[in-house]
Amino acid sequence: MSSEEPARKGRPTDVAKYEAIVAAAGQQFFDRGFAAASIEQIAADAGVSKVTVYNHFGDKRALFVAAVESECERLRGHFDIGDLPRGSLRTRLHAIGEAMVAFLSRPEMVQFDRRIAAETEHEPEVGAAFLAAGPHRMRQAFAGLLKAMADAGELRIQDPVLAAEQFASMCKGMGDLERRFAFPADPELDRRRIDGAVEVFCLAYAKDCD
């Protein structure tokens, strides 16, 4: 019935330790990269014996996969466009753009992006999993929102998914690249990009440019 209550005989697994290992692994892996991260350091950071790590995960790769899954899950809860304001079309688009850029600009996000991309080279399914859990999921949500706006008569959109990509891409502009390649951040520039994206998007898709 319930998946709880394992009711095993011996000493139960220390869940806190397990989670500490995954957390420490994420820290090391996404900080230093897979090859440069060491299991000994991860064990030390987690306050755990190295043997415990091997008992749980058996393998460096397996530990990496676990860390990636955990991080994906954690990030999943960090973005919501549910609570968007009630103002004009422009105001709402602007708020969405800002939320997106803020979400993507967080250092831990940039770092995670870099590492997953690097490891994707030899572990393509890791990249695919991330893409599905992150960007693609976000695109669908935003496309649905645009579709609703179109149905409400505010926008004239043929392909909501394409439009979603276009708006998001314009908001990011090259800021995406610049963050990945450690270019000094410039909030003012980000703002101009979002303004510009809203402007172009409205010119192309809005029924009346208020």
Added chain:
Amino acid sequence: MSSEEPARKGRPTDVAKYEAIVAAAGQQFFDRGFAAASIEQIAADAGVSKVTVYNHFGDKRALFVAAVESECERLRGHFDIGDLPRGSLRTRLHAIGEAMVAFLSRPEMVQFDRRIAAETEHEPEVGAAFLAAGPHRMRQAFAGLLKAMADAGELRIQDPVLAAEQFASMCKGMGDLERRFAFPADPELDRRRIDGAVEVFCLAYAKDCD
């Protein structure tokens, strides 16, 4: 006067070997990442003794830097929008968009991007150098082109640099992410993105949508 003709005394440096080392280093570094690449393998691939590598570069990091600089230079010659066709505004924009996407889609480009981003974590100047040598240079060139079109009365553009970013970003869409995260390529989808980018760009900036 001339930087040629060093006229040194002993046996001259074997330039072919030097270049072979840099080439092999690029292969290994951008294939496996800095930490996972081994100098012994690089030396073997270059058909050279390990000592020779150390005589030339002294250090793994120095060799990495040399490989990055070489690759940047090599890539620099791989993109030109000089020979754009003479058709309508839409036709020309479409051609530019296709050239951009094709350039950015090349596997070696994707690979290079991934690795530079990963190493940027601990060597920010590497990322900055790449950004300046690649994307920013490209943006300036394209912005100049758009400015020329505006001066010719075809476009109505306030900020050519921003407009350049917007067009390029829309052409890439999420294709950028998808390539980095090993999502199966889809030329048809790329084409739709370029079509959409041209459409939106013209609606926003063209003086008359022919």
Added chain:
DNA sequence: GTTCAGTTGAACACTTGCGTTCAGTAATGG
């Protein structure tokens, strides 16, 4: 209290890789 599984610390074998040393060989200029 006994039993059984999780946990620990320390040691272990094994591999890999960096960077160095050295004796010897190849190529070039004087």
Added chain:
DNA sequence: CCATTACTGAACGCAAGTGTTCAACTGAAC
């Protein structure tokens, strides 16, 4: 021919890291 410089192959010291083994300990369930 000789001095000088580039290159080679092999070996070495050293450090780090993976994954394993083992005896001891801990804690919950029966």
